[in-house]
Amino acid sequence: MNQTDIKTFADMLARARRAVFFGGAGVSTESGVKDYRSKDGLYTTVKQYGVSPETILSHSFFFEHTDVFYDFYYKYFLSAEVRPNPAHIALAELEKRGILRSVVTQNIDGLHQAAGSRTVRELHGTVMRYHCCDCGEEFSVDDVKKARGEIPHCRSCGGIIKPDVVLYEEPLDAQTLTDAIRDIASADLLIIGGTSMTVYPAAGLVQYFQGDSIVLINRDETPYDSAASLVFRDKIGEVMSTALTLLDVRC
Numbered sequence: 227m228n229q230t231d232i233k234t235f236a237d238m239l240a241r242a243r244r245a246v247f248f249g250g251a252g253v254s255t256e257s258g259v260k261d262y263r264s265k266d267g268l269y270t271t272v273k274q275y276g277v278s279p280e281t282i283l284s285h286s287f288f289f290e291h292t293d294v295f296y297d298f299y300y301k302y303f304l305s306a307e308v309r310p311n312p313a314h315i316a317l318a319e320l321e322k323r324g325i326l327r328s329v330v331t332q333n334i335d336g337l338h339q340a341a342g343s344r345t346v347r348e349l350h351g352t353v354m355r356y357h358c359c360d361c362g363e364e365f366s367v368d369d370v371k372k373a374r375g376e377i378p379h380c381r382s383c384g385g386i387i388k389p390d391v392v393l394y395e396e397p398l399d400a401q402t403l404t405d406a407i408r409d410i411a412s413a414d415l416l417i418i419g420g421t422s423m424t425v426y427p428a429a430g431l432v433q434y435f436q437g438d439s440i441v442l443i444n445r446d447e448t449p450y451d452s453a454a455s456l457v458f459r460d461k462i463g464e465v466m467s468t469a470l471t472l473l474d475v476r477c
């Protein structure tokens with residue numbers, strides 16, 4: 227990690243009052259969350275189910291092949307025990323200190339809230355909440371885990387339970403999008419982490435940022451590297467926790 231850059235990052239954080247963190251899958255892979263978009267995930271899925279993860283996680287597939295959907299969904303999103311990593315923990319701490327306004331995430335694992343973050347804009351929804359397709363009753367992730375990959379049914383009406391996850395073919399939640407745009411448009415520092423910035427709506431959202439400094443933390447190059455004041459190619463957990471430590475030394 228570049229020592230000058232990480233000190234500069236800590237200085238930026240020290241001045242920020244409305245920073246926003248925009249994060250993608252790379253934030254969660256450091257917690258051991260399986261990335262179904264990775265080559266391995268894709269290969270295994272196509273071999274096992276005969277279709278791509280994007281097809282399984284689509285609105286039409288959910289209703290046409292609910293049993294296959296849940297078999298895949300349980301394996302990829304519910305079977306492993308995952309915990310917040312140092313990136314999630316540092317971000318929660320920055321919010322507590324009045325530096326970070328919100329986390330805007332493409333992830334659906336609920337790990338930011340598990341680490342203590344309160345204002346989390348979950349663009350693609352969350353695996354932590356569910357509802358009955360027929361009567362609308364809400365269910366927790368623990369209710370659905372009990373089905374162990376079988377189709378979970380509503381205890382009130384017997385209807386099929388659906389995750390509050392934005393599936394392919396479904397629109398993003400309008401309120402969540404509005405909140406994310408407002409946060410980014412009024413942010414004084416934008417930290418982008420663990421995303422290639424190529425998946426919709428990531429690229430579009432960043433256009434709303436009007437502040438001076440973008441800090442980019444990603445292993446691979448992104449189309450936004452040239453727009454960033456600082457670029458880190460290190461692990462996001464290490465960058466965020468080191469910046470937080472340097473911030474403490476300053477105070």
Ligand SMILES: [Zn+2]
Binds near residue numbers: 382384
């Ligand atoms: Zn119901």
